[in-house]
Every structure is written in structure tokens, then in C-alpha cells.
Amino acid sequence: MTKPAFVTCDLLDDHPTTAIQVLTPSLDGRFFQSYGARKSFYGEIVTVKCFEDNSRVKEVLATDGQNKVLVVDGGASMRCALMGDMIAESALKHQWSGVIIYGCVRDVDALAELDLGVHALAAIPQKSNRQGIGELNVALRFGGVTFNPGHYIYADNNGILVSAEALLK
Template sequence: MGRTADICDEYGNEVFVANEPFLSHGPARSFEGPIETVRVFEDNVLVEQALGDIPAGSILVVDGGGSSRRALLGDNLAEIAVNRGLAGIIVNGAIRDSDELREMDVRVFSRFTNPRKSVKEGRGERSIPVDFADVTWTPGDYVYADSDGIVLLPAKS
């Protein structure tokens, strides 16, 4: 695992740093891997679907529009990530069950916590570029995340 500071030093202007504060949940100190994306708003049906079928070792990046009103992930969905061997989850929005997540073998970064569950309408998009935290997150790009932050290295064309 490359440390985010070392990745920034090595790749310079090729790497992008997520420039928003994120909360860290889970015992893992760091993660890295290729990303898959979901764009939703207060609805986590596509989040659950993605967790169930993206490749092991991947990082799910969830653009929840930055909403703090409803959690897009909790311990039940995080358990899917653990069982499938996903590297981590980044949520531009809220999660819940944060105490339980701290004990699970997956690291989750989120903008907020909120105990209110999401709606279940199945609205959103998958496997598309999403923009938040001054970064464009494109499926197949590579993320490094640790206590210093989250950095993205675009895939080579």
C-alpha cells in the first residue's frame, strides 16, 4: 500500500486529492484499489446492488449529492462489502451504524452520519463519472486512502 503522501510526492500533478472533510469508519488503516461508482440521492437500492456485484478488491464510490438527511450505508450493507472482499467505500453523503462499522473489517469514509434510513425507490445511475470534493471519480481510476486523506490517480488511457 502506498501512503497518500508518498503517492502525491511521486505522481505530483497527475494525482487528485479529495478536498472535503470525510469521517473515517472501520478498523483498517488504509485501502487502495480501482473504483466503481454510483450516483444516488437519499436512496440506497443501487448502492446495495453495486456492493453485490462489483469485483472483489474494488472501492465503491457513492455520490449521494452530499445529503446529510438520510444514510446511504449501514452495517447490513457494509457486511456485504466485508463478505465480498471489497477494499473500501467512500460516501459523499451520510452513513449510519457508525459504532458497528468501526468493528467491521472494511473502512468507510463518509461526509456525515445520520440514523435515518434511506428511501428504496431504485433511482440513480451506476458506472458513470461523478464529481465531488474537487475530484472527478471515473470507474477504473485508482484510489489510495489513509488517515492523511483520499487521493485518486486516473487510469491510463
């Protein structure tokens, strides 16, 4: 097994004077879980805000994502998934480091085989309805953290960090 490129605990310890936000681990009893094969991932933040419509998620993950992480504010909906195996495969093909979804995913066994970081609140087999609705590259806020496009995110099994400046070179 390959050692992760970083550990979020160590990043916090190594940057005591840097303003780093730490995502609250429990949101009304909901916890982010890791679903992808890549257990630690980081990159520049790209955002999508959508509710039960993954049209924009699919569109964005079909673009160049090298050194980027998509953060999706799905309003914590537990009624449908905002990403499944086909969209995740597209993300991998376009070199995204990972996806963090404030909502659900599906096809979890397939996601577990893909070298993509995936954190979400839960899994559900129901797909979303695509109506072309959603906002791109807007500031998002959940878990006590503000996710600004162009800032940096670091995620592993210990948690999720956000910083305005790059912590890894």
C-alpha cells in the same frame, strides 16, 4: 498494529510526474471522516450516483468487489444514510476494499469493527428510502475531483487521491 500498505502523502511524493487528483478536505465546512476499521484502502473505482436512495449501493456491494472501491455521490445529503452495517457486511463478504460516500452512513460502532475502508461526510441514524433509483458507473465530481469508473482511488486518514493509472503494483 499492522502498518498500512501505503500512505497517501508518500504516494504523492513518490509519483511527482503522475497526474494525481487530491480531494479537497473541506466541502462547505463538511469533512470526510473514516468510519471503518480499515484505515488505508485502495482499488479500482466503481461509481453510484444516487440521492437519498441506497438501492444501487446495496446491489453493487453484493457483487464481486475484489480490488475495488465504491464511490457514491449522494449529493451530500445529511437527511439519511446510504450505508449501514448490513450493507457494509455484504461489501466485506464480497471482498470490497472500501466505500467512499459523499453523504452519510449509520451504525458507526458496527462499521468501526469491520475490516472495510469507509469514508463519509457524517453519520445519521435515519435509513434511506429504497425506490430503485440511481445511476451506475458514471463519472462523478465532488471535492474538486472527478471519479471515473476504472480509475484508481487511494484513501487513508491523510486524505483521498485519484489517479488514472495504478500507483501500487
